[in-house]
Amino acid sequence: MKQNEIIYGGDYNPDQWIRTKEVWLEDMRLMDLAHINSATVGIFSWARLEPREGEYDFSWLDEVMDLLHRHGKKVILATPSGARPVWLAKQYPEVLRVEENGVRNEYGVRHNHCLTSPVYRAKVRQINRKLAERYAGHPALFMWHVSNEYGGECHCELCQAAFREWLKKEYHNDIDELNYKWWNGFWSHDLSSFEEISSPKYRGENHVPALKLAWRRFVSDSHISFMDNEIAPLRELTPDVPVTTNMMRLYTGIDYQKMAKHLDVISWDSYPTWNNYDNTDEANAVAFIHDAFRSMKGGQPFFLMESTPSIVNWKPVNPIPQSGITALSGMQAVAHGADSVQYFQWRKSRGGHEKFHGAVVDHVGNENTRVFRDAAALGEELSKLADVVGTSQKSRVAIIHDWENSWAVDVFCGYFSEERDYSGECIRWHKPFWKRGIPTDVISMDDDFSRYDLIVAPFLYMLKDGVGKKIREYVKNGGSFVSTYLFANVDRDDLCYLGGFPGDGLREVFGIWAEETDSIPKGDGVSVRFDGKLYAGNTVCDLLHAEGAEALGSYGSGFYAGTPAVTCNRFGKGRAYCVAFRADGDFTDAFCEKILYAAGVRSEIPFAVPDGVSVVKRGPFVFLLNFTKQDYKIELDRAYQDVLDGNQKSSVDLPAFGHAVLR
Ligand code: GLA
Numbered sequence: 001m002k003q004n005e006i007i008y009g010g011d012y013n014p015d016q017w018i019r020t021k022e023v024w025l026e027d028m029r030l031m032d033l034a035h036i037n038s039a040t041v042g043i044f045s046w047a048r049l050e051p052r053e054g055e056y057d058f059s060w061l062d063e064v065m066d067l068l069h070r071h072g073k074k075v076i077l078a079t080p081s082g083a084r085p086v087w088l089a090k091q092y093p094e095v096l097r098v099e100e101n102g103v104r105n106e107y108g109v110r111h112n113h114c115l116t117s118p119v120y121r122a123k124v125r126q127i128n129r130k131l132a133e134r135y136a137g138h139p140a141l142f143m144w145h146v147s148n149e150y151g152g153e154c155h156c157e158l159c160q161a162a163f164r165e166w167l168k169k170e171y172h173n174d175i176d177e178l179n180y181k182w183w184n185g186f187w188s189h190d191l192s193s194f195e196e197i198s199s200p201k202y203r204g205e206n207h208v209p210a211l212k213l214a215w216r217r218f219v220s221d222s223h224i225s226f227m228d229n230e231i232a233p234l235r236e237l238t239p240d241v242p243v244t245t246n247m248m249r250l251y252t253g254i255d256y257q258k259m260a261k262h263l264d265v266i267s268w269d270s271y272p273t274w275n276n277y278d279n280t281d282e283a284n285a286v287a288f289i290h291d292a293f294r295s296m297k298g299g300q301p302f303f304l305m306e307s308t309p310s311i312v313n314w315k316p317v318n319p320i321p322q323s324g325i326t327a328l329s330g331m332q333a334v335a336h337g338a339d340s341v342q343y344f345q346w347r348k349s350r351g352g353h354e355k356f357h358g359a360v361v362d363h364v365g366n367e368n369t370r371v372f373r374d375a376a377a378l379g380e381e382l383s384k385l386a387d388v389v390g391t392s393q394k395s396r397v398a399i400i401h402d403w404e405n406s407w408a409v410d411v412f413c414g415y416f417s418e419e420r421d422y423s424g425e426c427i428r429w430h431k432p433f434w435k436r437g438i439p440t441d442v443i444s445m446d447d448d449f450s451r452y453d454l455i456v457a458p459f460l461y462m463l464k465d466g467v468g469k470k471i472r473e474y475v476k477n478g479g480s481f482v483s484t485y486l487f488a489n490v491d492r493d494d495l496c497y498l499g500g501f502p503g504d505g506l507r508e509v510f511g512i513w514a515e516e517t518d519s520i521p522k523g524d525g526v527s528v529r530f531d532g533k534l535y536a537g538n539t540v541c542d543l544l545h546a547e548g549a550e551a552l553g554s555y556g557s558g559f560y561a562g563t564p565a566v567t568c569n570r571f572g573k574g575r576a577y578c579v580a581f582r583a584d585g586d587f588t589d590a591f592c593e594k595i596l597y598a599a600g601v602r603s604e605i606p607f608a609v610p611d612g613v614s615v616v617k618r619g620p621f622v623f624l625l626n627f628t629k630q631d632y633k634i635e636l637d638r639a640y641q642d643v644l645d646g647n648q649k650s651s652v653d654l655p656a657f658g659h660a661v662l663r
């Protein structure tokens with residue numbers, strides 16, 4: 001992949017304008033004006049590429065590819081499996097998805113396919129092969145975008161059979177092993193063969209957490225193997241063209257950390273809920289997600305495949321973000337490791353479901369709109385940041401946010417069922433680092449820990465095989481590891497560790513025993529004394545015994561007042577911490593300040609910024625991003641070049657929702 005500029009573009013649907021091709025030419029003129037250098041084409045074009053079974057029409061796409069190339073645009077070419085032609089569904093009903101209630105969907109909408117159907121997989125492979133054969137070597141072809149936002153699940157008979165095969169592999173074709181690991185002696189649920197198993201469902205088995213966990217793993221694996229199937233002809237015929245697929249925020253239906261290994265480039269679609277008041281929390285959440293996608297391939301730059309240049313059409317109310325916010329959002333992505341800023345979409349559809357979704361070109365059809373001017377201004381700015389392309393930062397801090405753990409957290413019954421909010425917990429723990437401009441990776445429990453000085457693992461309830469040992473080694477060798485409540489309670493089948501929590505050998509490493517877990521009703525709280533101050537906790541807390549660990553903080557309320565709430569155990573050369581309650585931002589901030597100091601990790605940002613202003617270093621640049629509605633003047637520690645206006649500065653005016661890039 002040759003890339004020497006930030007990719008700036010978005011979803012482009014010229015196939016919707018085939019009857020008015022003058023629009024295509026106008027698109028080229030407008031794209032140049034907006035500094036657009038790429039277009040993502042063909043995402044939902046199957047019916048226009050194969051109007052009848054086996055009858056292909058690539059003429060319009062040939063024209064579009066050539067047109068874009070003549071105008072110097074790179075093409076991100078999509079495969080069309082996200083939506084299928086009517087003929088395909090009518091001819092082969094098995095391609096349609098069966099819902100949990102056992103009823104097969106009719107043709108309609110998109111993302112409505114069976115993940116297993118051999119017919120659908122063959123048809124997808126075939127259309128992809130045709131595309132790859134036709135456009136292999138085309139000078140505009142820059143990247144493959146397979147399908148679109150994979151998601152959902154199918155409960156048809158084909159998927160049920162595939163699930164049983166998947167289970168046989170998992171449990172060595174031994175039903176007794178499965179019975180033991182799923183604890184099926186409970187409620188007389190012993191199975192005598194794999195054939196007796198089906199997907200968890202409301203009107204059937206939905207009280208076996210290990211089954212639910214296995215089903216989530218299976219569905220995720222099915223998406224990945226569906227994707228592999230569509231990638232195969234692309235890799236065969238266009239081995240030099242990288243492959244991506246667009247992921248959705250922290251969507252839990254697919255283990256994105258696992259899926260990432262099958263892709264060349266990670267990309268995601270970002271639709272934050274920005275408002276015109278204060279966006280600090282949302283900015284932290286989005287920063288966390290960018291960090292997660294960047295970390296999936298060890299720090300490799302990712303693509304911001306979609307975002308909106310103004311509004312979306314699918315939230316209950318869709319207020320317009322004022323000028324500045326879109327650019328701020330795009331710059332934030334680049335600061336955190338994106339090598340692209342792309343929109344959904346380039347031109348508003350004239351009809352259909354998304355005709356009122358924001359686009360760079362509105363129905364008025366020209367460049368004289370606020371949204372177009374904003375997009376063009378951002379395009380010009382991005383063209384000055386080419387030196388950032390390909391760069392990555394080294395993080396010394398990581399947060400563990402693991403997809404499989406998120407499933408385990410979802411499926412168990414007990415303690416508190418509302419507000420489990422695993423991702424929210426990880427995002428809240430990310431904030432103290434984000435705020436200080438400390439680069440932070442977001443990793444899975446399978447990743448290499450030894451790259452980091454400090455790892456925070458909020459609500460790490462389930463451990464996959466070998467993770468306990470990995471944590472032990474990490475701490476022994478000098479790492480600092482922060483655990484929280486309900487830490488290491490179960491193994492990968494949701495079987496509780498015996499002999500006291502945390503399990504898997506970690507009781508000794510952390511020097512604690514968590515004897516009981518208290519759940520705190522909404523509106524109530526628990527107080528915690530730490531470093532001479534009282535802090536508030538909520539939702540859940542563990543009652544700990546310190547068995548060698550030092551108590552850094554203790555509960556200030558409840559019958560367990562005075563017992564340890566925050567602990568640190570020196571183990572080997574490292575430190576194993578436990579924060580045994582769900583903490584609010586004041587506590588995590590104070591606590592992280594202390595542990596960062598102890599771990600020897602300092603912010604690399606040599607000047608102070610107010611809350612809500614994020615400073616991120618990437619490559620040769622320092623990004624200043626103001627997520628508040630206040631105007632600020634930031635005093636810098638020395639003279640920098642303002643990359644966007646070219647001036648030397650020792651202070652920067654940062655208006656509300658404004659940004660600056662310094663060198
Ligand atoms: C998703 C899809 C797009 C479009 C946008 C609208 O991200 O991938 O096709 O529907 O949402 O926001």
Ligand code: ZN
Pocket residue numbers: 097098114115116117154155156157158159
């Ligand atoms: Zn199916």
